[in-house]
Amino acid sequence: MHKIPANAWVVVADGSHARLFQNMGKHDALQLKQVELVEPDTADPEGQGPSGQRPPEATPEQTDEATFAKQLVRRLNAAALKQQFEHLFLIADPKTLGEMRPQLHMETSKRLCGELAKTLTNSPLEEIEKLLEGLD
Template sequence: MTVTTWVVVADGSRARIFETQGLKLDLREIEDLVNVVPAGRTLSEKDREKFAKTVADYIEQGRLHQRYQRLRLTVEPKFLGMLRERLSDETHRMIFEEINEDLSTLDAREIEAHLQRH
């Protein structure tokens, strides 16, 4: 059976979820979550924490539905801490790599190139 890996690339305002088979870096974007705040307002700490819960819930649902067997997080450092706090122990065990960087503005090929260097 081929192992499916989810690669989560996120910061406090956007989380992109990619899927790839095995350890290959052939990323296919399956979800793009955006932290929407009312117009004219800047993103507060509370907004970022609420968004961390949204992203964590999506990751947890993916695990519960067995959509992936391995997780790779490439997340802006402060947001990574918020996200980590909201993931279950079962999901933590599926994480095989964490990269403390914000790559959320890059396209899939740029992300692949960056991850290959790690």
């Protein structure tokens, strides 16, 4: 079962933004509280796309999504290395999740307690909690 531990970070992302939640529930209870909305950093000095430059075959939208996934992973990796969270659960559309996985630092990966390939960024908090409670 994918129990979300107390104080775990739950990241709900797509290619354009992410919602960062923390599980405020005690023991096995799930009570998510949104703590941040993460938007793309348009002033990113490392360029665009996952490798730092736009692949010639990529559309601008694909490049923007890959760039945001890279920025989000960079933020999660930095937080893991600073011991800001002990557990992480990722929810993202399949494409974004696929962009994120290979970029996760070993420390971030060790803290990963689960993931779900689903687009939920615009879903109400209650729907996200209900879905997570139903996972097994």
